[in-house]
Amino acid sequence: MNTICIEAQVEKITQLFEKLPHEQFFVLTDKNAHQHCYPIIAPYLPQHHLFIVEAGETHKNIQTCTQIWNAMTQANLTRQALSLHLGGGVIGDMGGFCAATYKRGIDFIQIPTTLLAQVDASIGGKVGIDFQGYKNQIGVFQMPLQVWVLPPFLQTLPQKETLAGFAEVIKHILIADANQWQKIHTLQTLPNQWIAYLEHSIELKKRITQADPHEKGLRKILNFGHTIGHALETYLLQYPQRAILHGEAVAIGIVAESYLSQQRELISENDLEQICQLIQRLYPPINIAENELPHIAQIALQDKKNSTQAIRTVLLKKIGEALYDQPISLVEIQEALRFYIRRTTKR
């Protein structure tokens, strides 16, 4: 298993480099991470080739990969080179895919700079790109050599992005740690000290992905909040002015899928109430109309994770434990979103 290192002092990465055998270094980043994060880390990097791509999900595609492979080729990278990926999940996923395929694979290190990438995307070895409108359609499982998580990068992250990442933290806690839930469900605002959250979330994702690296079973619990969340995210993408971040959609998915868990008497009404209150305190409400619900539910049916025509999701068995492959109906998805609408229009 790769080493995951959480380091509050950026200068300490000099020591991490000293232990590496590589002779060539390639740094991939995007325009925002280049502006905000590269200057922080640059003094501690060995001599390297720097390649900067446009920021954002729309650039996580084969055209950008071609540019990256081209830059790797121009830099004469050999099989012994190391590729470093400085950025959010887009850079980690796409950089990892390019490194995993360049000359049949060179070592890479993820240096995630968003909360989402630090607690989620950089851990577990899934790398890839979007293709023909399908998210993460092309990719491989390839573990990075190491992951270096540097919390100082989070200081420049826009609040919206921080909230999006925190939805995955909440998810990790709900599916795997009842004690931690007791500590966080009363949060009134986003935390400003991240180390303890990073350590906890990373450990948890690492444990789950190590137990089931190729998502045959247990790893599926990481999709809690994602069946309905992802359907909503995809639906709203059709309207550019209504598009929401993945994590914002997951926050709603968590409410909706917790509601279904409560309806099946897996979690209590009190548990559901705590979940809803936390999400409502932290996340701005998203407007969804009643007549949109059938369309959103239909998107969940097309989700690539569904075998045949049944929609399978993750439900909470109790706080801190999840069940995967739970069949749910289109009607239930609509009901769950109707619950979210009721909750958010009530206040």
Ligand SMILES: NC(=O)c1ccc[n+]([C@@H]2O[C@H](COP(=O)([O-])OP(=O)(O)OC[C@H]3O[C@@H](n4cnc5c(N)ncnc54)[C@H](O)[C@@H]3O)[C@@H](O)[C@H]2O)c1
């Ligand atoms: N591989 C996995 O297991 C996995 C898991 C979850 C998500 N993902 C992928 O991760 C991607 C989403 O990741 P993301 O939310 O990090 O998006 P992102 O990489 O697009 O980053 C969000 C925005 O923040 C900017 N940014 C990055 N670091 C910054 C910083 N420190 N300060 C200011 N701005 C900064 C980026 O340039 C970008 O504009 C998606 O493509 C998703 O599919 C992968």
Ligand SMILES: [Zn+2]
């Ligand atoms: Zn997610």
